[in-house]
Structure formats: C-alpha cells, structure tokens
Amino acid sequence: MIELEGLTKYYGDTLAVDHLTFTVRPGMVTGFLGPNGAGKSTTMRMMLDLDHPTEGTVRIDGKHYRQLNDPLTYIGALLDAKAVHGGRSAVNHLLCLAQSNGIPRERVGEVLDTVGLTSVADKRSKGFSLGMSQRLGIAAALLGDPKILLFDEPVNGLDPEGIHWIRNLMKNLAAQGRTVFVSSHLMSEMALTAEHLVVIGQGRLMADMSMAEFIQQNSRSYVRMRSPEPERLLDVLHVEGIEAVAVGNGSLEIDGVPADELGGLAARHQLVLHELSPQRASLEEAFMRLTAESVEYHAHDGEPVAAYAGTQEPAPSGWGADWQKKGS
Numbered sequence: 001m002i003e004l005e006g007l008t009k010y011y012g013d014t015l016a017v018d019h020l021t022f023t024v025r026p027g028m029v030t031g032f033l034g035p036n037g038a039g040k041s042t043t044m045r046m047m048l049d050l051d052h053p054t055e056g057t058v059r060i061d062g063k064h065y066r067q068l069n070d071p072l073t074y075i076g077a078l079l080d081a082k083a084v085h086g087g088r089s090a091v092n093h094l095l096c097l098a099q100s101n102g103i104p105r106e107r108v109g110e111v112l113d114t115v116g117l118t119s120v121a122d123k124r125s126k127g128f129s130l131g132m133s134q135r136l137g138i139a140a141a142l143l144g145d146p147k148i149l150l151f152d153e154p155v156n157g158l159d160p161e162g163i164h165w166i167r168n169l170m171k172n173l174a175a176q177g178r179t180v181f182v183s184s185h186l187m188s189e190m191a192l193t194a195e196h197l198v199v200i201g202q203g204r205l206m207a208d209m210s211m212a213e214f215i216q217q218n219s220r221s222y223v224r225m226r227s228p229e230p231e232r233l234l235d236v237l238h239v240e241g242i243e244a245v246a247v248g249n250g251s252l253e254i255d256g257v258p259a260d261e262l263g264g265l266a267a268r269h270q271l272v273l274h275e276l277s278p279q280r281a282s283l284e285e286a287f288m289r290l291t292a293e294s295v296e297y298h299a300h301d302g303e304p305v306a307a308y309a310g311t312q313e314p315a316p317s318g319w320g321a322d323w324q325k326k327g328s
C-alpha cells in the first residue's frame, strides 16, 4: 500500500500540498480527484520521489521510494505520457527501463502486446498520437509487474475503445490484489472504475471514503412522483405529514421518505402513479458540491473577465480571457 503522512509541498510561497494523510489500499481502484491545481500531480510526483516534500513522508510498502531496489518492480506509474525520449522506438524505450530495473527483456514484448502496440514497437515514439503515447506509458508502468500502480489521467487521448480497455485493465489489476491509484477529470469514467475515492482541494484532504459513501454524503437523494391526480396526491402526502415540492409537469419531489413507502401510500389511497423514481446524484454533482469552495479557477458565462477577482492583478497570460482566479 501507499501511506502518506502529513505530506506537504511548498513551491516558493505557493502551498501546493497541505498536510495530506491517507492510505491507498490494495485490492481496489482508488480514484484521486480534485479541481485543477488542487495538487494531485504534485502528490503523485512525491509518491515517486520526483519531487521532495517540504514536510511529511510517503511510504511504499513501508519503505521510502529511495530504499526500493529496482523500484519499477514495486511501483509502476504513468504520469506524463509525452515524457519519453522521442527518438527512441517503443521497444527500445521499454528495454532501457527493463535493463535498469533488472527486468528480463521478454517482458517488453509481453507488455507491448498487453497495450496493443506490438505492430508499432519499432517506430519512434515522437510520431505517436497522444493515445499511443498513453498506451506506451501504461506499458512502462506494467513492465516490472508491480504490486502498486499510479495513473495520472490515463484516459487522456484514448478513443472509446481505449477508454473501455483501460477501465477493464485497472479493474483487473485491482482484482489481482494490486493497489491502483488513478486521477481523472472524467467523473463518469471514475464513477465506473473506482471503488474508493480520495478528494483534495487546494492541497487539503476533503474526502477519503468509498464511492457510494461519497455520493451519499455529498448529494441530495429524493424520490420523484407523478400522478394524473397531483392535487389528491399532495393531499394524501400532506395528511401523512410528508413534505413535497411541486416541480412542474405534475411532478413532486420528496426528501427523506423511501420510494417503497411512498408507493405503498399511493396504493392504499388507490392513486394512479405515472412515475415513482428514486433520484441519486451523480459523482459529478457530488464532486461539484464538495469542491465548489476550493475551485481555484472559474470560467464565466457571458462577458470575458480581464482581471482576478478580489485583486487588482491582471489575469495571467496563457489563460483564456474568461478565466478568473477565485479570491481566497
């Protein structure tokens, strides 16, 4: 497993990661979520000793990364798919990694096959599309057959077939008892892949819980009812002391009463129902709700905004003119 304790990183005056303490456990896919600039990549880089913490520690199976012999056999990672020597062929890139980590060369062919790059194994990686580079990065992560895998935005650039493939790959790796830690901005994808979530905002831990718990705690669940006799339905609910909100189309929304209870009540009063549906928010809604306050950059509808909110500074160049930093 991966254990973080009080992990903190300052870049100059910028606090990128703020006393993060959590454990990533084996046997499941753990999703790592946070708005842009929340500190996800910085945290993953520190897990791999690519960045040094200002404070705190990361342990990989109880050891510091530097103490691992042949680290690729403990932990494999895809961080930046384009961070490869473009002049090298896919096979040579993997052979170099294999040699420096005591991994037999036959393994290179195996992982190229796993990620579907065998036919372009001898091509230079600088000609690879983003999707092909992602696959090569995943091959590198799998090379040492590690127990722990980190993937930063692994579905970037992949087509629907590729996304489906990586989803199954991650689930299979977790089912084999491995620790799989993955960041993604694609909430619908994360909802299908991860069982557990770690959510950060402005470098701080905001949630560390199961997917189901996260959605339940950070969203509203209610039941929608629709009847051709909305007035009578409202009366019946009123008599039972159940509050309902009319939302148009003759639909009512009811909080805090299970759908089967409401169905039973309608049946007892011989009320015809055209709809009786429990509504549960999506991961995306739950995420937006939890992180609304910690989002660093907001897009604005309508007129472009030229300056930071709450400061007199001009908006940073490189950002679209309609991006605005939230005053904190």
Ligand SMILES: Nc1ncnc2c1ncn2[C@@H]1O[C@H](COP(=O)(O)OP(=O)(O)OP(=O)(O)O)[C@@H](O)[C@H]1O
Residues within 6 Å of the ligand: 011, 014, 015, 016, 034, 035, 036, 037, 038, 039, 040, 041, 042, 043
């Ligand atoms: N090398 C660096 N030098 C200075 N500041 C940095 C550096 N790397 C990251 N930061 C800052 O640290 C904060 C966290 O950045 P990080 O890239 O870790 O966030 P992230 O959650 O991965 O964001 P995204 O979802 O946009 O990739 C940001 O404010 C960022 O500007």
